[in-house]
Amino acid sequence: xxxxxxxxxxxxxxxxxxxxxxxxxxxxxxxxxxxxxxxxxxxxxxxxxxxxxxxxxxxxxxxxxxxxxxxxxxxxxxxxxxxxxxxx
Numbered sequence: 001x002x003x004x005x006x007x008x009x010x011x012x013x014x015x016x017x018x019x020x021x022x023x024x025x026x027x028x029x030x031x032x033x034x035x036x037x038x039x040x041x042x043x044x045x046x047x048x049x050x051x052x053x054x055x056x057x058x059x060x061x062x063x064x065x066x067x068x069x070x071x072x073x074x075x076x077x078x079x080x081x082x083x084x085x086x087x088x
Contacts, residue, residue, distance in 0.1 A: 001065060005032050008043060017051040027079045035072065041073035 001009070007028055009032055013025035024047070035043060046068060058066035058076055 001033060004040060008032060008040065008047065012043075013048075015051050017055065020051050020055050022059075023076065023080050023083070024054075026083065027076050031075060031079060037071075039072045042068075042070040046073065046076070049074050067069075 005028075008026070009028040012028035012032075013021055015021050015024065028043075032040075032043070048067065053062070054060040054068075057068060057073060058080055061078070063069075064073055
């Protein structure tokens, strides 16, 4: 794993909001290696956004602004769905 991905993974696990840590940290563990440069950029933008907003976008409680509504966000939503299915 290259330095950028390591830093993003670290940040994803240390958000301070447990639910988002589990979603973004788990996503980083399992999917970050497969993201291209555009996907990494989109993930980094999500990490820069406030936790509560990102959580609302992922759970689709609120519509994500266009600059955050990316294929990477769609991958994170699908990952969250996978997590929910595993918990059952």
